[in-house]
Amino acid sequence: SCRLCHAGPATVEAVLADADVTSGGAVTLTALDDTTIDSDVVAAAVSASFSSSSLSGALAVGVVYALNTIDNTTRAVVEDGAGVDALGGFNASAESTSRISAVGAAASVSIAASSGSLGLSGAGTGAVVDNVITNTIAAGVAGVASVDAGGAVSITAVDDATISSDVVAASASIAAGDIAVSLAIAVSVANNTIDNSTRALIDDSSVGAGGALTLIADASADIDATGVAAALSIAASSGQLALGVSVTVALVNNTVDGVVEALISNADLADLQSVTAGGPITIAASNTNDI
Numbered sequence: 001s002c003r004l005c006h007a008g009p010a011t012v013e014a015v016l017a018d019a020d021v022t023s024g025g026a027v028t029l030t031a032l033d034d035t036t037i038d039s040d041v042v043a044a045a046v047s048a049s050f051s052s053s054s055l056s057g058a059l060a061v062g063v064v065y066a067l068n069t070i071d072n073t074t075r076a077v078v079e080d081g082a083g084v085d086a087l088g089g090f091n092a093s094a095e096s097t098s099r100i101s102a103v104g105a106a107a108s109v110s111i112a113a114s115s116g117s118l119g120l121s122g123a124g125t126g127a128v129v130d131n132v133i134t135n136t137i138a139a140g141v142a143g144v145a146s147v148d149a150g151g152a153v154s155i156t157a158v159d160d161a162t163i164s165s166d167v168v169a170a171s172a173s174i175a176a177g178d179i180a181v182s183l184a185i186a187v188s189v190a191n192n193t194i195d196n197s198t199r200a201l202i203d204d205s206s207v208g209a210g211g212a213l214t215l216i217a218d219a220s221a222d223i224d225a226t227g228v229a230a231a232l233s234i235a236a237s238s239g240q241l242a243l244g245v246s247v248t249v250a251l252v253n254n255t256v257d258g259v260v261e262a263l264i265s266n267a268d269l270a271d272l273q274s275v276t277a278g279g280p281i282t283i284a285a286s287n288t289n290d291i
Contacts, residue, residue, distance in 0.1 A: 009071045009072060009073065010033070010035070010072045010073070011072070011073045011074075011075075012031045012032065012033045012072065012073070012074045012075070013031055013073075013074075013075045013076075013077075014029040014030055014031040014075070014076045014077075014092075014094075015029070015075060015076070015077050015078075015079065016029070016077075016078045016079070016082040016084065016145075017078075017079050017080040017081075017082055018080045018081055018082055019082050019083075020082065020083040020084075020085070021082070021083070021084050021085070021086075022085045022086075023084075023085070023086040023087065023088065024087050024088075025086070025087060025088040026086060026088035026089045026090065026091065026149075026151065027084050027086045027088070027089075027090050027091070027149070028090075028091045028092075028093075029076040029077070029078070029091070029092045029093070029139075030076060030091075030093050030094075031074045031075055031076040031093070031094045031095070031139075032074070032094075032095050032096075032097075033072050033074040033095070033096040033097070033098065033135070033137075034096075034097050034098075035070050035072055035096075035098045035099070036098075036099045036100075036101075037068045037070065037099070037100045037101070037102075038101050038102075039066050039068050039100070039101070039102040039103070039129075040102075040103045041064045041065070041066045041102075041103070041104045041105070041129075042064065042103075042104075042105045042106070043062040043063060043064045043105075043106045043107075043125075044062055044106070044107045044108070045060040045061055045062040045107075045108040045109075045123075045125075046060055046108070046109045046110075047059055047060035047108075047109070047110045047111070047123075048110070048111040048112075049111070049112045049113070049121075050112075050113050050114075051113075051114045051115070052114075052115045054114070054117045054118060055114060055117070055118045055119075055120075056112045056113055056114035056118070056119045056120070056177065057112050057119075057120040057121070058110045058111055058112040058120070058121050058122070059110060059121075059122045059123075060108040060109055060110040060122070060123045060124075060171075061108055061123075061124045061125070062106040062107055062108040062124075062125045062126075062171075063106060063125070063126045063127075064104045064105065064106045064126070064127045064128070064129075065104075065128045065129075066102055066104050066128075066129045066130070067130045068100045068102055068129075068130070068131045068132070069131075069132045069133075069134075070098045070100065070132070070133045070134070070135065071132075071133075071134045071135065072096065072098065072135050072136075073135070073136045073137075073138075074094045074095065074096045074135065074136070074137045074138075075094055075136075075137075075138045075139070076092040076093055076094040076138075076139045076140075077092065077094075077138060077139065077140055077141070077142060078092070078140075078141045078142075078145045078146075078147060078205075079141070079142045079143040079145050080143045080144075080145065081143065081144050081145060082145045082146075083145065083146045083147075083148075084145075084146070084147045084148065084149070085148050086147075086148070086149045086150065086151075087150045087151075088149065088150060088151045089149050089150075089151030089152045089153065089154070089209075089211065090147050090149040090151075090152075090153045090154070090209075091153075091154045091155075091156075092139045092140060092141070092154070092155045092156070093139060093154075093155075093156045093157075093158075094137050094138055094139040094156070094157050094158070095137070095156075095157075095158040095159075095160075096135050096137045096158070096159050096160070096161070096196075097160045097161075098133050098135055098160075098161050098162070099161075099162045099163075099164075100131045100133065100162070100163045100164070100165075101164045101165075102129050102131055102163075102164070102165045102166070103129075103165075103166045103167075104127040104128065104129040104166075104167045104168070104188075104190075105127060105167075105168045105169075106125040106126060106127040106168070106169050106170075107125060107169075107170045107171070108123040108124060108125045108170075108171050108172070109123060109171075109172045109173075110122055110123035110171075110172070110173045110174070110184075111173075111174045111175075112174070112175050112176070112177075112182075113174075113175070113176040113177065114176065114177035114178075115177075117177065117178045117179060118177050118178065118179045118180075118181075119175040119176050119177030119179070119180045119181070120175060120181050121173045121174055121175035121181070121182045121183070122173055122182075122183045122184075123171040123172055123173040123183070123184045123185070123231075124171060124184075124185040124186075125169040125170060125171045125185070125186050125187070126169060126186075126187045126188075126189075127167045127168060127169040127187070127188045127189070128167070128188075128189045128190075128191075129165055129167050129189070129190050129191070130191045131163045131165055131190075131191070131192045131193070132192075132193045132195075133161045133163065133193070133194045133195070133196065134193075134195045134196065135159065135161065135196045135197070136196070136197045137157045137158070137159045137196065137197065137198045137199070138157060138197075138198075138199045138200075138201070139155050139156055139157040139199075139200050139201075140155050140157075140199070140200055140201035140202055140203065140215075141155070141201075141202050141203070141205040141206075141207055142201060142202070142203040142204060142205055143203070143204060143205065144204055144205060144271075145205045145206075146205060146206040146207070147205075147206070147207045147208070148206075148207075148208045149208065149209050149210060150210040151209070151210050151211050152209060152210075152211035152212045152213070152214070152279065153207060153209035153211075153212075153213045153214070153277070154214045154216075155200045155201070155202070155214065155215045155216070156200060156214075156215075156216045156217075156218075157198050157199055157200040157216070157217045157218070157262075158198070158216075158218050158219075159196050159198040159218070159219040159220065159221075159260075160220045161194045161196060161220070161221050161222070162221075162222045162223075162224075163192045163194060163222070163223045163224070163225070164224045164225075165190045165192050165223075165224070165225040165226070166190075166225075166226045166228075167188040167189065167190040167225075167226070167227045167228070167252075168188060168227075168228045168229075169186040169187055169188040169228070169229045169230070169250075170186055170228075170229075170230045170231070171184040171185055171186040171230075171231045171232070171246075172184060172231075172232040172233075173231075173232070173233045173234070173244075173246075174233075174234045174235075174236075175234070175235045175236070175244075176235075176236040176237075176238075177237065177238070178237060178238055178239035178240055179237060179239070179240050179241045179242075180235040180236055180237040180241065180242045180243070180244075181235060181241075181243045181244075182233045182234055182235040182243070182244040182245070183233060183244075183245045183246075183247075184231040184232055184233040184245070184246045184247070185231060185246075185247045185248075186229040186230055186231040186247070186248050186249070187229060187248075187249040187250075187251075188227045188228055188229045188249070188250045188251070189227070189249075189251045189252075189253075190225045190226075190227045190251070190252045190253070191253045192223045192225050192252075192253070192254045192255070193254075193255045193256075193257075194221040194223065194255070194256050194257070194258070195255070195256075195257040195258050196219065196221070196258040196259075197258055197259045198217050198218070198219040198258070198259065198260045198261070199217055199259065199260075199261045199262075199263075200215045200216055200217040200261070200262045200263075200285075201215070201261065201262070201263050201264070201265070202215065202263075202264045202265070202267065202275055203263075203264075203265050203266050203267075204265070204266040204267070204268075204271075204273070205267065205273060206267065206272070206273045206274055206275065207275045207276075208274070208275075208276050208277075209276070209277040209278060209279070210278045211277070211278055211279045212277060212278075212279035212280045212281070212282070213275070213277035213279070213280075213281045213282070214281075214282045215262040215263070215264070215282070215283045215284070216262060216282070216284050216285075217260050217261055217262040217284070217285040217286070218260075218285075218286050219258065219260040219286070219287045219288070220287075220288045220289075220290075221256045221258075221287075221288070221289045221290070222289075222290045222291075223254045223256065223290070223291045225252045225254055225291075226252075227250040227251060227252040228250060229248040229249055229250040230248060231246035231247060231248045232246060233245055233246040254291045256289045256291065260285045260286070260287045261285055262283045262284055262285040263283070264283065
């Protein structure tokens with residue numbers, strides 16, 4: 001069983017570009033991405049063989065694979081030479097709250113019984129789930145743009161990404177005969193990656209605030225993963241040989257990476273650019289990861 005879920009690349013934008021805006025009050029740009037993937041993949045296999053002759057053999061194999069990806073861009077930006085002149089405040093806010101919830105389960109049962117000489121039974125399961133979130137969140141003033149606000153200026157970029165992944169594989173094999181051989185293998189793998197870029201910026205532009213100036217970049221990544229593998233092998237012999245082997249592998253890989261920035265850059269007096277405020281200037285970036 002295989003399932004592929006891909007959200008994006010989608011773009012959510014609140015943008016002023018190559019235009020001049022004048023307001024007698026406040027100017028607000030807001031962009032919000034709330035993408036969710038719920039993915040459940042299940043596979044089951046059963047094999048049984050019964051023989052009164054010399055040989056009885058049974059094989060059962062169950063495999064599931066799920067790939068879930070979110071790759072979006074969320075922007076609230078004044079750019080490309082645009083100008084904003086507001087008597088009130090200016091607010092640019094970009095927020096992404098992406099979530100992936102995935103369950104992958106595989107089970108197999110194999111039974112072989114022979115009243116003769118040989119009973120062979122094999123059961124194998126594999127469950128693999130890959131979850132990836134790679135979003136870009138940006139808020140600010142960039143690209144030779146300008147904002148002149150009579151009130152406070154607030155630029156905020158927020159990322160809140162969550163992955164929940166449960167992967168289970170189980171196998172049971174039973175063999176009976178004069179010579180009985182039983183093999184059970186179960187493998188579960190969960191790969192979870194969050195690699196986002198979250199930026200609040202004033203770049204190569206001018207901003208004037210009559211009140212406070214605030215740039216905040218806040219990123220939070222949460223991965224909750226469980227990998228379970230179980231195998232049962234039973235061999236019963238009425239004569240020469242009974243051999244039972246079980247193998248289990250449970251592997252979970254969790255990775256959180258990315259960029260979180262709040263910055264003022266490339267505002268050059270030579271290009272008649274400046275960043276000023278009539279109140280406090282706050283620049284803050286924070287990153288919280290929970291695995």
